[in-house]
Amino acid sequence: MNRRFLSIIVVAVLLMTTLFSGCSANQNNTSSNKNETSTVQKQDTKKSVTIKLGMWSSSPAETKIVNDQLAAFKQKYPNINVLAYAVITLGPFIWSMITSLRPTSEIDSLKINFNHLTLDNYKMIISQFPFLRWFANSLIVAIAVTIGNILFNILFNSMAGYALARINFAGRNLLFIIVLALMMVPGQVVMVPTYILLSKLGWVNTYWGLTIPFLTSSFGIFLMRQFFLSIPKEIEEAATIDGLSRFRIFLQIVLPLSKPALTTQFIFMFTGNWNSFLWPSLLTSSDNMYTLPVGLNSFYGQYYQFWNQVMAGAILLTLPMILIFLIFQKQFVKGISTTGLK
Structure with missing residues (x-):
């Protein structure tokens, strides 16, 4: 084997030597003709229209033809970009859905047998594990935190946001910078001190510990301020002429107009707490208090x-996230467009 490999190397070296010697000979033969053809080459260079670099280059005429064809194709199929993006984003979800219907014996095969798709996997996780309890825990925590956020938003965050948006007072910009700074603090930084505090209060493995720390946030103040800035001042000025006080203007006019912002915060809070994993995994150690993401993670260790x-x-x-988005889709898009969260 070694002799054969050595002979191959020797033959390759000889071929390379012959090739380079032939190239050098051709170069010597053509060097004498360079002076004669230099003038002609310069003239040909001036006349050339396009210098093609590899297979990807083309003349301006060819480029125009290709661009016209692409424009005609996009005009004929205007939603082709959206369709391509939908395929890319929905592909993993569709594959996950098909995988959830496949039997265990075919899970490692790339070939999908649609005749063998079954709902046994769903029946197994619901019947053999406390899946419904985990689902209920996630639902309780998400709803409690969301409702608490909305109430705190109406009572406190909206007032603070309205003051930062409409009332001129000393230190207003500084307070808004502090609000932005609080939004930039990662939640992991305060997670351990919060856990120590809740453990001293006896709130570990309780719904209180899963909900109370997240009832309010600086994001609500920022969201409401951005929304109030989008409301025309003429509405408030007309109410002032009619004799309404600042508080009545806020309570009777501005706050009812803030439904899109409240809906946006509702969706953000619900989805964030429904998908929350790190804090519930830190605070809960009992199967009965697991939320759904923590319970699914236990499949990797405790079960299989x-x-x-x-x-x-x-x-x-x-599924609940998809359902909520379909219900509040219009309000969500309107809230995003009017609060500056682009």
């Missing part, structure tokens, strides 16, 4: 790692 059942749990985890 069958991907079809993991995907079945992930699909059930995603």
